[in-house]
Amino acid sequence: MYDVVVIGGGPSGATAAEDLALYGRKVALIDRAGRIKPCGGAIPPRLIRDFRIPASQIVAKITTARMISPTGRRVDIPIENGFVGMVDREHFDDYLRNRAAEAGAERHTGTYLRIERDKAGTHVVYRDKASGDEHRLTTRMVIGADGARSNVAKTEVPGGDRIPYVIAYHEIIEAPGPRGDYDPDRCDVIYDGRISPDFYGWVFPHGKSASIGMGSLVKDVDLKKATADLREASGLADCRTIRREGAPIPLKPMDRWDNGRDVVLAGDAAGVVAPSSGEGIYYAMVGGRVAATAAHAKLTSGMIRDLGLARKLFMKEHKSVFKVLGAMQDAYYKSDERRERFVSLCHDIDVQRLTFEAYMNKELVKARPMAHVKIGIKNLAHLAGVVKAEHV
Known part of the structure; x- marks a missing residue:
C-alpha cells in the first residue's frame, strides 16, 4: 500500500514525489521514459533558489531578451541584476526524477492506463515498459501530473476533458555560436502572424544547442513550416537538427484540481501555464509542491477538504500574475x-x-x-x- 502514486515524471510530478518522500510518505512515481516535452527551457532565479537547482543543470545564462514585431522592429531588453537560466529538458527532467528517487520515491517506468477502485482500495494500473504487462499499485492517494491532455483529469476531475490548449512545436538544433541574428546570450521572442497567428515563435539558446519553435491554437497552422521559416529568418536553416518535438500547452488553470475523494492534479494537468508568456516549468514545479502539500495534509487529517489546498495555495500567490x-x-x-x-x-x-x-x-x-x-x-x-x- 502506497500513500501516494504520482502519475507523470515531468518537473511537476517529480517535485511532488520528492516532496512527499521527504515528508516520510511511501511514494511511487510512474513515468513514460524517453518522452521530452517541447519547451524553451527558461527558468527564473526564483526557481533555482526555491527548488535547489545546481549550476550543473544550467546550460546557458541569458542576459538579454529581444522582442521582434511583425514589421521586424526589435526591442532588446537587458535583464538587470541577474539572468534567465536555460535548461535542457532531456537532462533536467531526468535529474528531477533521480532526485525524487534519492529522497525515497519508488520509480516505475511505464504508461498509465486507468484507476480502479474496490473494497481493497484505489489501484493505479499501468503497462510496464520492459515487459508490456499490466501492473497495479494500491494507494491511498493519486496525483495526476500527466500533462495538458491528462487522462487522469479526463476521467477523475470535473472539467478535465475541456482544458483549452495551444499546440507547441520546436526543433532542437546544434547551436553555431554568434552568427547573423543569433546570439547565444539572448532569447528572441517573435510576435508575427506569419509565424503564429495567435501566440509567438521563439529562438532560445541552450549552450551547445538551441530551441526554435512556436505555438498556436489554430488547428490548420503548419507548425513545421512556420518553424522552418523561423530558422531561415534567424540564419539557422543549415544547422543540424538534433530532435523534433510537439505537445499541447494548456491556456488556463482549471476551476477544480481534485475529485473530492483521492485524486489531485498538478502542473499542466491542472492547466498551470502562464498566459501570454507560455512559461511552464516554474509553475509546474510549484503545482507539484502544492499538490504534495494537499496530499500530505489530507493523509494526515483524513479531511477531504484538504485536497482543495493545492489550488488554493497556488492561486493565493499567482492568481494576480495570471x-x-x-x-x-x-x-x-x-x-x-x-x-x-x-x-x-x-x-x-x-x-x-x-x-x-x-x-x-x-x-x-x-x-x-x-x-x-x-x-x-x-x-x-x-x-x-x-x-x-x-x-x-
Missing part, C-alpha cells in the same frame, strides 16, 4: 496590428523593469506604484491607437 498576463494575451495577440503595438510598448523602460522584476521574482512588483500608473496609461493609449506603434 490575471494580468491573461489580459495581455487577450488584448495584444489578436492581430499583427496589436502585436506591433505590444512590442512598441515593450520599448518603455518602466515596462521592461517591472516585467522582468515580476518574471525573476514571480510576483507583481508593488515598490513603484507610479510606474504602474504610467504603464496603465501607456497601455490604454497603445490599445486605443492614441500612440502610434513605432516601426523600424
